[in-house]
Amino acid sequence: MKINTALLQEITAIAEEAGQAIMTIYARDFSVEEKADKSPLTEADQAAHNLIIERLGPLLGGVPILSEEDTEGFPGPDAQGRYWLVDPLDGTKEFIKKNGEFTVNIALIENGRPSLGVVHAPDLGRTYIGWPGEGAWRIDTDGKHTITVVGEHGGPWRVVGSRSHASPKMAQWLEQLGEHEMVPMGSSLKLCLVAEGAADVYPRLGPTSLWDTGAAQAVVEAAGGKVLAPHGEKLDYSRTDEVLNPHFLAHGRRVIDWPAWGD
Template identity: 65%
Template sequence: MTVITKELLDQVDVIARAAGDAIMEIYGREFSVEQKEDKSPLTEADAAAHHLIVNHLALLSLQAPIMSEEDTVDFAGADAHGRYWLVDPLDGTKEFIKRNGEFTVNIALIENGKPVLGVVYAPALDVCYTAAVGLGAFKAEGEQAPVAITVVEHQADTPWRVVGSRSHASDSMQAWLEKLGEHELVAMGSSLKLCLVAEGAADVYPRLGLTSLWDTGAAQCVVEQAGGSVIQLNGDVLSYANTKEVLNPFFLVLGKSNPFGELSALSDQL
C-alpha cells in the first residue's frame, strides 16, 4: 500500500480550499444553471472547480488517473498500483443553488478499491475534514488548527441521532426511521452527512437512495479513519474497485460498534 504522507494530505487540502475559493467567487454573484443528461443541475462553479482541481493534482508527486464527476469519459481506469484520484468538484449542487451553504469539494485517493486519503471542504462554512490511512481524521474550522475527530458509540436508551439528506428524502427513508424507533433527525446536504458521523455528531446515516462514487469516496475515508464504517446492506464495505459502475448501492454509515445487523435488517422489504 502507498504510504500517505502528511505533506501529500496537506497539498490536497490546499487544492480543495483553492477550488472552494473559486466556487465562492461564483456563489457570491448571479450564475446560470444548466441541466445534465441525467437531469441533475450543473453550474459554472462545477466546471471552474473541476478544472482547478485537475490541473493542480497533475502537479503532485503522486501521479494517478483522475475520475471527476465532470469528466468520466477520459478516465481509463486505475493505474498499475490500483490507484486513482476520485473527485467531486462541487458536491451538493442543489444546495449551492439554494444558497444554504451545505455543499463541498470532495477529493479522494483510491487504492485497490479503498479510499486511503480524503479531503472534504465546505467553503461556505469554512470547514475542512481531512483523513488518510496512517494519519487519522481531522476537522479544521476557519483559521483554527485541525483537531482529531472520532466516531462515538450510540448509547442504549437514548434516541438515535440520524442524519439524512436535505434534498433527497424518500419514502424508504421514512419507513426505515419508523422501524428504527425513537430518533432525532438532522437534515444535511452533500458529503457533510458522512462527516457528521465521523466527528461524533450523529450515530448513523442510512443512504437508501442513489449516490455516485465521487459523492462518497473522500468522506468515507474520513469516517473510516475516525473509527467508523460505511457498509452496504449486504454487509460488505462500500467499494470503489469497479469504476465501470459509478452508482453506489444503498449503504449505512455507522459510528463505533453500532449494530449493523440490527440496523440493516430495518431495510428489509422497503
C-alpha cells in the same frame, strides 16, 4: 510520493483553492444548466473541476483522475490500482439554494479502497481530512482538531439525512428504527457528521455515485466508523465502469441490529 503529511497538506490546499473559486461564483448571479441525467450543473462545478485537474495532475507521478465532470476522460486506475476520485462541487442543489451545505471532495483510491480523503465546505469554513489507519481531523476557525465517531450514548438515535433526497423507503426505515431525531444536511457533510460524532448513523437508501462518498468515507473510517453496503461489506471503488453505489449505512462504534434495508 507516498501518502504522508505533505501530501495531505497539498490535497487540502487544492480543495481549499477550489472552494475559493466556487465562492467567487457563489457571491454573484450564476447560470444553471441541466445534465443528461437531469442533475443541475453550474459554472462553479466546472471552475472547481478545472482547478483540481490542473493541480492534481502532476502528483504521485500522474495518477489518473475520475471526476464527476469528466467521466469519459478517465482511462481507468493505474498499474498500481490507484486513481484520484473527485467531486468538484458536491451538493450542487444546496449551492443553488445558497444554504452553504456543499463541499469539494477529493479522495485517493488504492485497490478499491479510499486511502485518504479531504472534504472541504467553503461556505462553512470547514475542512475534514481522513487518513485511514492514521487519524481524522477537522479544520475550522478554531484550528485543527482530531475527530472520532461516538460509541454508546443516551437519548434517541441521531440520524443524519438528505435535505434534497427524502424517500418513502427512508421513512419506513426510520419507523422501524424507533426513537430518533433527524439531523438534516446536504452533500458529503452527512458522512462527516457521523465521523465527528455529531450524528450516530447515516442511512442512504437512494442513489449516490462513487465521487459522492469516496473522500468522506475515508474520513469516517479514519475516525473509527464504518460505511457498509447491504450485506455488511465495505463500499468498493474498484468498479469504475459502474459509478453508482449500492445503498449503505455509515455509523459509529455502537452496533445494533439495524432495520432491514437491502439493495
